[in-house]
Amino acid sequence: xxxxxxxxxxxxxxxxxxxxxxxxxxxxxxxxxxxxxxxxxxxxxxxxxxxxxxxxxxxxxxxxxxxxxxxxxxxxxxxxxxxxxxxxxxxxxxxxxxxxxxxxxxxxxxxxxxxxxxxxxxxxxxxxxxxxxxxxxxxxxxxxxxxxxxxxxxxxxxxxxxxxxxxxxxxxxxxxxxxxxxxxxxxxxxxxxxxxxxxxxxxxxxxxxxxxxxxxxxxxxxxxxxxxxxxxxxxxxxxxxxxxxxxxxxxxxxxxxxxxxxxxxxxxxxxxxxxxxxxxxx
Amino acid sequence: xxxxxxxxxxxxxxxxxxxxxxxxxxxxxxxxxxxxxxxxxxxxxxxxxxxxxxxxxxxxxxxxxxxxxxxxxxxxxxxxxxxxxxxxxxxxxxxxxxxxxxxxxxxxxxxxxxxxxxxxxxxxxxxxxxxxxxxxxxxxxxxxxxxxxxxxxxxxxxxxxxxxxxxxxxxxxxxxxxxxxxxxxxxxxxxxxxxxxxxxxxxxxxxxxxxxxxxxxxxxxxxxxxxxxxxxxxxxxxxxxxxxxxxxxxxxxxxxxxxxxxxxxxxxxxxxxxxxxxxxxxxxxxxxxxxxxxxxxxxxx
Amino acid sequence: xxxxxxxxxxxxxxxxxxxxxxxxxxxxxxxxxxxxxxxxxxxxxxxxxxxxxxxxxxxxxxxxxxxxxxxxxxxxxxxxxxxxxxxxxxxxxxxxxxxxxxxxxxxxxxxxxxxxxxxxxxxxxxxxxxxxxxxxxxxxxxxxxxxxxxxxxxxxxxxxxxxxxxxxxxxxxxxxxxxxxxxxxxxxxxxxxxxxxxxxxxxxxxxxxxxxxxxxxxxxxxxxxxxxxxxxxxxxxxxxxxxxxxxxxxxxxxxxxxxxxxx
Numbered sequence: 001x002x003x004x005x006x007x008x009x010x011x012x013x014x015x016x017x018x019x020x021x022x023x024x025x026x027x028x029x030x031x032x033x034x035x036x037x038x039x040x041x042x043x044x045x046x047x048x049x050x051x052x053x054x055x056x057x058x059x060x061x062x063x064x065x066x067x068x069x070x071x072x073x074x075x076x077x078x079x080x081x082x083x084x085x086x087x088x089x090x091x092x093x094x095x096x097x098x099x100x101x102x103x104x105x106x107x108x109x110x111x112x113x114x115x116x117x118x119x120x121x122x123x124x125x126x127x128x129x130x131x132x133x134x135x136x137x138x139x140x141x142x143x144x145x146x147x148x149x150x151x152x153x154x155x156x157x158x159x160x161x162x163x164x165x166x167x168x169x170x171x172x173x174x175x176x177x178x179x180x181x182x183x184x185x186x187x188x189x190x191x192x193x194x195x196x197x198x199x200x201x202x203x204x205x206x207x208x209x210x211x212x213x214x215x216x217x218x219x220x221x222x223x224x225x226x227x228x229x230x231x232x233x234x235x236x237x238x239x240x241x242x243x244x245x246x247x248x249x250x251x252x253x254x255x256x257x258x259x260x261x262x263x264x265x266x267x268x269x270x271x272x273x274x275x276x277x278x279x280x281x282x
Numbered sequence: 283x284x285x286x287x288x289x290x291x292x293x294x295x296x297x298x299x300x301x302x303x304x305x306x307x308x309x310x311x312x313x314x315x316x317x318x319x320x321x322x323x324x325x326x327x328x329x330x331x332x333x334x335x336x337x338x339x340x341x342x343x344x345x346x347x348x349x350x351x352x353x354x355x356x357x358x359x360x361x362x363x364x365x366x367x368x369x370x371x372x373x374x375x376x377x378x379x380x381x382x383x384x385x386x387x388x389x390x391x392x393x394x395x396x397x398x399x400x401x402x403x404x405x406x407x408x409x410x411x412x413x414x415x416x417x418x419x420x421x422x423x424x425x426x427x428x429x430x431x432x433x434x435x436x437x438x439x440x441x442x443x444x445x446x447x448x449x450x451x452x453x454x455x456x457x458x459x460x461x462x463x464x465x466x467x468x469x470x471x472x473x474x475x476x477x478x479x480x481x482x483x484x485x486x487x488x489x490x491x492x493x494x495x496x497x498x499x500x501x502x503x504x505x506x507x508x509x510x511x512x513x514x515x516x517x518x519x520x521x522x523x524x525x526x527x528x529x530x531x532x533x534x535x536x537x538x539x540x541x542x543x544x545x546x547x548x549x550x551x552x553x554x555x556x557x558x559x560x561x562x563x564x565x566x567x568x569x570x571x572x573x574x575x576x577x578x579x580x581x582x583x
Numbered sequence: 584x585x586x587x588x589x590x591x592x593x594x595x596x597x598x599x600x601x602x603x604x605x606x607x608x609x610x611x612x613x614x615x616x617x618x619x620x621x622x623x624x625x626x627x628x629x630x631x632x633x634x635x636x637x638x639x640x641x642x643x644x645x646x647x648x649x650x651x652x653x654x655x656x657x658x659x660x661x662x663x664x665x666x667x668x669x670x671x672x673x674x675x676x677x678x679x680x681x682x683x684x685x686x687x688x689x690x691x692x693x694x695x696x697x698x699x700x701x702x703x704x705x706x707x708x709x710x711x712x713x714x715x716x717x718x719x720x721x722x723x724x725x726x727x728x729x730x731x732x733x734x735x736x737x738x739x740x741x742x743x744x745x746x747x748x749x750x751x752x753x754x755x756x757x758x759x760x761x762x763x764x765x766x767x768x769x770x771x772x773x774x775x776x777x778x779x780x781x782x783x784x785x786x787x788x789x790x791x792x793x794x795x796x797x798x799x800x801x802x803x804x805x806x807x808x809x810x811x812x813x814x815x816x817x818x819x820x821x822x823x824x825x826x827x828x829x830x831x832x833x834x835x836x837x838x839x840x841x842x843x844x845x846x
Contacts, residue, residue, distance in 0.1 A: 013480040020389060023381030027450055028398065031405045034416055088311030096305055108572060109316035115501070115568035116561070117508025119535045120322065123557045126542075127325040148318045155315060181304045202407075209409030212510040212535075216542055240411045240511060243418065244752070246760030256412055263407045271400050349744065351726050359747070426765065434720040434765065436750055519725075519751040530750050540753045544616055544727035546640050 035260055042257030045250045051258065055222055059238060060248040064255055066224040070139070070232035073225060074218055075207040077143020078150060083200050085147075086154025090196075093155070094162035095184055114152035118213040121149045125217035137231040142218025149213055150203035157202065161195020162188060194273045201270040208262055211236045235259050326561055330554030342555055348521045348537070350549040357559060359521050363438070363531035364507055364563075366524050367517065370442025371449055371506040376499060378446070379453030383498075386454070387461035388483055399458075406451035414515030417444040422516055425528065433528035436518030441531065444512050449502035456501055460494020461487060493574050500571040504564055510535035534560045610818050613637040614644015614657030617678065617729040617773070618807050622657060624834055631821050641729060645670070648810035654819040656810035659729045660736075670810045675826050676840040679774035679796035679804045680733055681783040683759065685766045690714040692785040698738050701769060704746030709767060721749040722761055722770035730755060733805040734771050774804075775839020796841035807840065 007015065053063035089106075097103050125145030135141045165188050173183030189196075211234075219231035220241060233241070235255060242252040334342060337355060345356025382402065386395055417440055426435030464487050472482040488495070518530020519540055532540075538553050538560070545553055609632060612622050616638040626634035639647070641658040645666050648656025662672060682698060684690060690712050693701075700706040701719060710716045723745050724731035731745075739745060752758050755772045762768040763780035774791055777783055783791050786803055795801040809815075815823050825831050832842035 009478045009481055013478040016480040016483075017389065020381045020385045023378050024385040024390075024398065027378060027382050027405070027454075028401050030447055031401055031408075034408060034412065037416065037420075038412060085311050085314045088308045089314055092305075092308035092312040096308060106312050106316055108569075109319050111572055112565055112568050113315045113319050115504050115508075115564050115571075116319075116322065117510065117535060117564055119508070119510040119538050120326065120557055120561055120564070122542075123329070123538065123554060124322045124325050127329045127554070128321060132325070151315055151318065179301050181301045205407050209407065209411075211409065211411050212539055215539075236409050236411055239409075239415070241754075243411070243415050243757075244515070244754040245756030246754070246763075247756060252415070256415060259409055260412060263409065264404070267400065267404050267407050271403075347747075349726060351732070352744075423764065433718075434750055434768075436761075520748050521751070522747040529748070532751070540725045540751065541727050543753065544640055544725075544729070546642055546727075549727055 035264070038253065038256045038260050042253035042255075045254030046257050050254055054224070055251075058245070058247055059222060059242055059251055061251075064235065064238060064251075064258065066222060067233050067235045067238040067255070068258070070218070070225055071208055071234040071236075073139045073228075074142045074146060074214065074232060074234055075204050077139060077228070078146035078207040079200060079204060081144055081147025082150045082154045082203055086151050086199070086203075087158050087196055089151075089155045090158030090162055091184060091189075094159045095180070095188065110152045110155050113148075114156075116149075118149060118210055121145055121213040122216040125213060130217055136229065137217065137219025137221070138229045139218060139225055139232045140228040142214045142232065142234070143228075145213050145217040146207045146210060149210070150206050153203045153206065154196075154199045157199025158192070158196045161192040161199070164195060165191045194276050198270045198274045201266055201273065205263055205266040205270070208234070208266065209236055209259065210234075211240050215240070235262075323561070326554060326557050330551060330556075330558045333548050333551035334555050334558075336548070342552075342559075346523070350541070350545070350552050353548075355552045355555070357534070357537075357556060359523055360532050360534045360537045360556065361559070362523050363517070364533040364535075366438050366527075366531060367441040367445055367513065367533060368503055368506040370438060370527070371445035372499065372503060374443060374446025375449040375453055375502055375506075379450045379498070379502070380457060380495065382450065382454040383457030383461060383495075384483060384488075387458045388479070388487065402451050402454050405447075406455075410448065410509060410512040411515070413444050413448055414512035417441075417512065417516035431528060433526075434518060434530060436516060436530050437528045438517065438524045438531045439527040441513050441517040441533070442527070444516055445506045445509055448509060448512060449505045452505045453498045453502040456498035457491070457495050460491040460498065463494060464490045497571040497575040500567050500574065504567040504571070507533075507567065508535060508560070508564055510539050514539055534563075609633045609635065610655065610822050611635045611637065611653045612655045612657055612809075613639055613647040613653035614810075615641040615659035615729060615807070617641075617659040617805075618657040621676070621807070621835065621838055621840060624838055625822075625826050625831055628830070628834060629822060629825050631825065632818055634822065640727075645810060648812055651812060654811070655815075655823070658808045658810060659805050660732065660808075661806060662808070662810075669812055671812075671814050673809045673811070673815070673823055673827070674806045674843055675809050675823070676807045676832075676835040676843055677796050677804050678807055678840055679791040679801055680730060680737075680771050681774050681777055681791045682769065682771050682786060682803070683762050683777070683781040683783055684769050685762060686780060686782050687766055688714060688782060690784070691782070692788065694787055695738060698786060699740070699743055702739060702745050702749070703743045704748065717767045720765050720768040721746060722758055722768055723749045723751055724755070724758065724771075725751050725753045728753070729805075730771065730773055734803070737803050773839070774841070777839070793836065793841050797843070804841075 050063045051068060052065050054065050056062040093103060125141055129135045129141035129144050130137055169187050169191055170183050173187040214234050215237050220233050220237060221231035222233050225232040235258060239252060239255040239259060242248060242255060341355045342357050345354060346358050347354040347356045348359060386398055390398060421440045421443060422435035425431045425437060425440055468486050468490055469482050472486040477485060513533050514536040517533060517536060519532040519536050520530035521532050524531045534556055537556050541553055612634060619636055619638045622636045626636055641660050644656040644658050645662065647653035648670055690709060697706065697712060702721060707719055709719055755776050758770045759772050759776050759781055762770045774796060789795050789801045791801045796804050809823055811819055827844050829845055832845045835842050
């Protein structure tokens with residue numbers, strides 16, 4: 001890393017700066033390339049009709065409507081699991097406890113869960129929800145599995161958001177006679193809401209883009225799902241199938257474009273919410 | 283008067299009661315992640331351990347052949363495959379990621395950071411199937427048709443490059459945190475002594491942030507070890523010790539996802555056993571990273 | 584996971600019963616994942632009642648037929664003697680397995696011995712087969728796949744194993760795509776997956792075609808078998824009769840299978 005023997009400090013500085021910026025530009029370039037590549041090839045397929053019509057011939061023709069609906073259902077189920085649990089856990093960690101062995105166990109458990117590969121969640125969801133609890137390949141199994149998978153994201157971001165709420169908010173509320181929970185519910189939570197939302201939105205993003213954990217829990221049925229017990233194919237799984245089965249390049253690029261645009265919107269959404277939060281406390 | 287006091291008392295009592303109930307509920311929720319982890323451990327072990335007991339652990343960790351329908355359960359080729367592509371990914375991801383982190387934390391003006399940071403976070407949001415697809419469409423044919431490279435294209439090299447890109451957000455994000463945790467006084471001191479900005483970075487900031495960066499690398503490693511779909515799409519999935527970077531390899535993750543759909547009996551259990559190995563590796567990497575990080579945090583405090 | 588497949592089959596059954604369609608009108612099929620898509624096609628066209636198709640593999644299908652969790656078990660391999668007890672087998676179609684190469688590959692025919700040597704890893708260059716001087720990219724399906732199972736049985740035999748350096752994919756369409764993109768590749772897919780981008784090789788002088796598969800002249804093939812406990816009866820019998828009828832067999836042909844009752 002150091003090269004004073006080879007170059008004078010000033011030249012070394014110049015060379016190093018150029019290298020650093022070049023590497024960063026390469027990283028950002030890669031991102032733009034990936035998005036551009038997918039969207040450019042997918043543009044010809046992309047249309048409202050593609051989004052809102054049913055697939056025919058295993059997805060070689062037609063649209064992707066059932067996969068869009070399935071994605072929404074599965075992600076919604078995941079959020080219904082992860083948001084209440086995650087926010088409640090964050091409130092407990094941020095408001096009710098001091099650092100102790102107990103919180104250390106909870107925190108390292110949460111960290112460990114965040115590091116578990118999604119394929120392990122797929123195996124677990126299959127063994128637990130699909131088989132042991134008899135839910136079959138279904139929106140419910142997929143949503144529950146994904147919900148547990150995004151739980152650490154929601155806990156962490158929510159806890160950070162809660163901790164960012166200034167101390168005096170609570171003091172004022174409690175000096176006015178509110179109980180601890182009342183002050184949290186009516187003062188702290190609303191103040192932390194944007195940060196909490198960011199975590200939830202990022203969790204949705206992970207749920208939408210996930211494949212390995214869903215394919216073995218929600219299944220691959222390419223039909224419009226009607227009940228939580230129906231098997232469902234999300235957009236990511238559909239895209240994977242289109243690609244791996246070599247069904248249709250056009251449809252694959254089209255589906256990839258929808259996926260990438262969705263992720264883009266979700267990230268922009270999360271970022272906007274977050275920005276609003278930071279501006280508020282500046 | 284008495285009524286009012288009584289009423290206030292009950293009101294206070296219910297307030298306290300409900301507060302206590304709520305605290306209990308919140309506490310329960312706080313354990314959800316730990317409970318999930320316990321459930322995962324339980325179910326992966328329950329499905330995977332019977333076959334390990336049945337055949338003995340050496341059937342998995344001492345055999346080079348994986349042919350589960352013929353009774354061979356050797357995971358060594360997949361462990362080697364995982365190690366090779368992970369090492370390859372870090373070889374690409376570490377310099378690029380560290381450079382990105384240094385740029386964002388030390389060099390870039392605030393305005394540039396506000397644009398660059400979310401872009402790098404977006405890189406983490408792109409579905410792994412899209413990375414795999416790009417790999418199949420661009421990287422694999424490139425490797426196959428380039429005279430100096432060659433081979434089937436589906437290879438350890440292709441997987442390493444794709445994974446190298448995929449670990450970037452992890453390495454950059456956590457390294458930035460580590461660099462930002464270094465007190466400003468360190469830099470001021472160094473600059474006051476006449477060091478250039480680059481000398482300050484390499485001589486003072488990086489050493490001070492070392493453990494955080496090590497943690498970033500380990501977590502990046504965990505990301506690479508655990509990635510499934512992108513790898514399955516470009517690695518070729520041959521069950522062999524890779525003779526070269528151009529040879530196809532199979533990772534532990536790919537082994538599970540590839541064979542899950544039709545596996546029955548001992549074969550299916552052997553895939554769960556593969557999951558156990560993967561699970562242990564992931565937990566260990568995470569624990570090491572956590573230890574490295576928390577150690578350093580204390581030293582700045 | 585035989586247990587797992589079974590559980591799924593069972594939940595499928597309970598749900599079907601819950602739906603309260605008139606008794607006898609619901610038929611459950613379970614078993615071979617290779618047959619599943621075709622069974623679903625027949626089920627779509629069948630007017631005589633509701634058909635529920637579960638997958639889980641041939642072995643699970645045989646078991647489901649035995650213990651009655653499915654009305655009809657589906658197997659894409661001939662049954663072993665120990666498995667047949669009490670079961671009636673009806674072959675409903677035949678599925679050829681085509682060995683495919685890139686459309687530009689000059690090699691157009693192989694013997695079983697050569698095919699075995701290629702997949703066994705002893706022949707590694709197309710030059711040894713009269714083709715260009717290029718390393719052969721061997722592609723195979725994953726362990727557990729029914730297609731691979733049939734290929735191993737007919738080509739490799741009990742004593743030979745597919746080389747460890749073979750590329751592996753879990754998708755037959757994907758395998759075809761890989762072959763269509765690599766001039767030096769060889770792979771195998773079910774007959775229905777053939778398209779003009781790949782070339783199907785003649786094996787021991789016989790090219791896979793619908794007639795050569797139906798007549799048995801092309802040996803690399805497997806039967807699609809419906810299994811019932813005892814002779815098929817009632818709704819199951821009606822569905823099997825439909826599958827074997829001209830209409831059912833024409834669907835099989837349109838989907839790339841070799842029919843068994845029509846020419």
